[in-house]
Amino acid sequence: MEKILTGTVVLDLTRFFSGPQATLFLAGLGAEVIKIDDPATGDPTAFSPPFAGPQGVSFHRKTQADMGIAYLKRARGKKSVCLNLKDPEGRAAFMRLVRSADVVVDNFSAGVADRLGIGYEALREVNPKIVHCALTGYGSTGAERHLKAYDLMVQAAVGMMSITGQPDAPPAKAGSPVSDAIAGTFAATGILAALLYRNRTGVGQSVDVSMADCLFALMFDEPFDCYDSLGLPLRQGNRIMRFSPFNAYRTLDGWIVAGAATQDDWNALLRAMDREDLAENAQINSLPWRLANNAAVDTLVSNWAGQLESAEVLRRLNDVKVPCSPVREIGEAMQWGQLKEREMMTPLWNPLARAPVEAQGPGFPIKFSASKAAYDTPAPVPGQHSREVLIDLGGLSASDVDALAKRGVISAP
Template identity: 40%
Template sequence: MNAGDKPLRGRIVLDLTTALAGPYATLLLAGLGATVIKIENPATGGDSSRNNAPYLGADGLRMDRGSADDMSVSLIGRARNKQSITLNLKQQAARDVFLDLVRHADVVVENYAAGTADRLGIGYTACREVNPSIIYAAISGFGAQGAPGSGKAMDSIIQALSGVMYTSGEPESDPVRVGLPIADLLAPLFAVIGVLSAIVEVEQSGVGQQVDVSMLGALTSLLSIEPFDAFELLGAPTRTGRTLPRLAPFGMFPAKDGWVALCAPTDTFAAGVFRAMGTPELADDPRFRTRDQRVGHATELHARLDAWTGARTRDEIVAVLAEHGVPAAPVRAPAEAIHDELVRGRGEVVDLEHPDHGATGQVSGPGLPIRFSESAAGFDLPAPRLGEHTDDVLRTVLGYDGDRITGLRESGAL
């Protein structure tokens, strides 16, 4: 390895994904250096996120597409460092091209509903027949075995089934959907972990395998890190609103100009809170001296904090708590958070650029939030136009000549 090389350099990933869960997985692989060939259906206009508002073009941001030149901000963020080719996989000629690509590839990633890839003739079994060392990552709502009904899933469906909607909000309030599409973002993280693990196995044994990730399983597994079933059996609340009594003092508290988050479950942190409030004697009060005692008097303790924070600004509260060693932070709006100099400086959030017009709309997107001491990582190529690399990939990877490519295009396979 040369200093500055990306760790997945030389790996070829065939990207059959659309929308968010799959494309985020392949975005991460691209940021780690893999050559990601994004395969899009020309009959449907390609990845569905190509039609997500807002759009960025020569005139900046707009909510509707004003010209063919405008590109979805979603796609601009999710398709960086990928090459786009078009294949209508409902045609046998296109499936043949895909399987030719599989012979040269290391990884296939798809996020079809369970069984769809097999019906198309491009599932794991078909890919393994032409390349026994292929790693085939499938991200679906419920896993490769499918689920009752349609078996199709969107983020909100998975949030509903996972129980997550009943972990946020006040105890008697309606279910709360997590604003971030957390199921769509969590499943691809596990898929990438699976792909990287399978790459290690291929290097050791030469044997490829399927990596099967369920959105429901990923999110429910994450939820189960907290013992919600035990809380229910013990009569403890599973929904606690803006405070968490079993860790008191812990939660969000009002300030004169917004809100602050405070996390002080240990005796040391709690004593720091009491000193910051100017009431150090509360650390010896029998109601608040130990963690269990604080939990038993959480309502009173949090009411005291409400009164104290409500008379001060966010900056004042955070500064005095930090002085006494207490973890605390202002509660920021998304637009404020993504312009934080720390995450910007580390490349964890970056400016997005239109492939032709640059950063004309001051739009932000994800960087690669992994930093290596020796390797490089990140995104340096813009999102591609639909099918922009079709001819180049077929020529350089597969060795097809111009006549063959022209024939495929005329037949509707490309």
């Protein structure tokens, strides 16, 4: 099956996680994603720990074939060109690529692309139909747009750390760099929307994506601004304050999570716990009472779950259709049949070692009925496609490319 973005050319100037996540999704949808990195420094994750190679995974490079695990994951399905954009000839070569491209994505700090002469206005002069995406920590506008940001800073800045963890615990980040991943997902969505608009109107545009905006937009569905009036602490642990019970509960041999979001869920939970007698109790059967007295409700569920093994708790809850799950560690999740059937784990290939490595990468998370979506090629050797792309897409001659390589403007192994 043909992929949705087959024939779409994306020039990828991004680094680290948020930008490469966006272009990884585009690659999975079939776009020809061309990574462009500085020949002198390359992709910062390509040879950064942790490494994977012929002798396994480690924080130290054991062989010359070892490569960074992050690079092996995030560069799948992409081509690699090493081109010095600070050199006038390198910048001119890049602009030749822009003429034939559909999308340019960067996650430079605000203003950097303009200083390099490759900001949206410069791109639009070369290709009026270009879709440009700038992915930054705090956006391309606003008084604090120039501040440098990683996931930790964004989680802190928008209040995520103030709501994560138990009520009496210090600020904590989510266990995964969610602001990077979320921003990359929003960026891919924005690019797709801009491409759809261009297909309808013929007009390109710039897409401004802020990590802070994206994380806050998803967080703020919850009425955190009303918690004080409701007498609630911001940190609710595993709870959602609209539901009770809704938590993690210890069993005889582990942990499970369970929750009642509706009155039907609550009634079913009482049946699972053999406490249908409480259905006649108007007080505990009232959601407002349970919300105000959540600790008492949690104690009720905890006392029941703590007398049984996890499998039995889950069996009883699933029999009456109460939402629940075992609390799996990552290794257990990777053995979960549901994820395996959905092909959510794929082997990683090291192009220097020319062999698979111990680590795995995530599969493409969206399934389509009429088109394919997957990362068909492994991460490339840095600069692997410099010659091919500059000749085929940029229209340079072989002698032009040789001259650029001799001057160090490009790297073409």
